[in-house]
Amino acid sequence: MFPGLSVLLVTILSLRSQFTSGSDPDPVQDFCIPDTKYGSIRTPQFKILPCKNSSEATTDDFVFSGIKAEGTFTDTGLSSISINPAVFPGLNTLGMSFVRSDLKPGGFNAPHFHPRATEITYVVQGSVYSGFVDSTNRVFARVIEKGEVMIFPRGLVHFQMNVGKSMATIFGSFNSQNPGMQKIPTAVFGSGIRDELLEKAFGLSHKQISVMRRRFVPKT
Ligand SMILES: *[C@@H]1O[C@H](CO)[C@@H](O)[C@H](O)[C@H]1NC(C)=O
Numbered sequence: 066m067f068p069g070l071s072v073l074l075v076t077i078l079s080l081r082s083q084f085t086s087g088s089d090p091d092p093v094q095d096f097c098i099p100d101t102k103y104g105s106i107r108t109p110q111f112k113i114l115p116c117k118n119s120s121e122a123t124t125d126d127f128v129f130s131g132i133k134a135e136g137t138f139t140d141t142g143l144s145s146i147s148i149n150p151a152v153f154p155g156l157n158t159l160g161m162s163f164v165r166s167d168l169k170p171g172g173f174n175a176p177h178f179h180p181r182a183t184e185i186t187y188v189v190q191g192s193v194y195s196g197f198v199d200s201t202n203r204v205f206a207r208v209i210e211k212g213e214v215m216i217f218p219r220g221l222v223h224f225q226m227n228v229g230k231s232m233a234t235i236f237g238s239f240n241s242q243n244p245g246m247q248k249i250p251t252a253v254f255g256s257g258i259r260d261e262l263l264e265k266a267f268g269l270s271h272k273q274i275s276v277m278r279r280r281f282v283p284k285t
Pocket of ligand 1 (some may be wrong): 118119120
């Protein structure tokens with residue numbers, strides 16, 4: 066093949082996967098355990114590393130034991146452990162990732178969305194008020210119980226709250242190895258958008274905006 070043609074093809078293929086593909090690119094081999102001698106997957110963005118020689122892969126590369134128990138709880142009563150190729154290398158290039166979330170009674174997961182993935186959530190235990198808002202601002206929400214599943218379509222704002230008296234546990238699965246996540250309160254009040262605009266947009270006073278800022282600036 067002419068070198069020019071292969072450069073063009075590679076360009077077209079990479080544009081396709083960046084801008085028009087509905088999901089992560091299809092794998093071109095069985096699996097790809099990232100070879101960490103080329104760096105870290107999160108540095109600081111999500112980096113695609115060359116694969117380890119597949120003869121070096123072991124069963125343990127495809128088993129993950131880190132969600133047997135809940136993680137650390139935030140002050141909103143949520144604990145969430147995200148499992149992606151950075152912590153579970155066997156997932157790399159397979160176009161999926163997952164999360165274990167636990168909610169204390171009354172705990173909630175604030176409205177947020179994943180720009181690159183649809184999410185399926187399965188309630189392992191508890192009663193969870195769960196829903197999403199579509200692009201016409203229609204809300205689809207109800208309480209789902211142990212054993213029930215709900216989907217949150219890609220890119221749509223969704224939320225969850227434990228409305229039961231005991232702990233809730235949810236398993237979420239994404240059709241991207243890097244779904245991305247934006248929390249609405251943090252994106253709006255914690256990102257550094259000028260006060261003047263936020264005051265106009267939300268009809269809030271300077272003082273009220275400062276209160277929201279203190280609450281939603283991400284803690285580091
Ligand atoms: C992968 O490992 C096998 C077995 O050690 C070896 O024969 C092969 O050449 C290696 N492949 C590459 C691309 O290094």
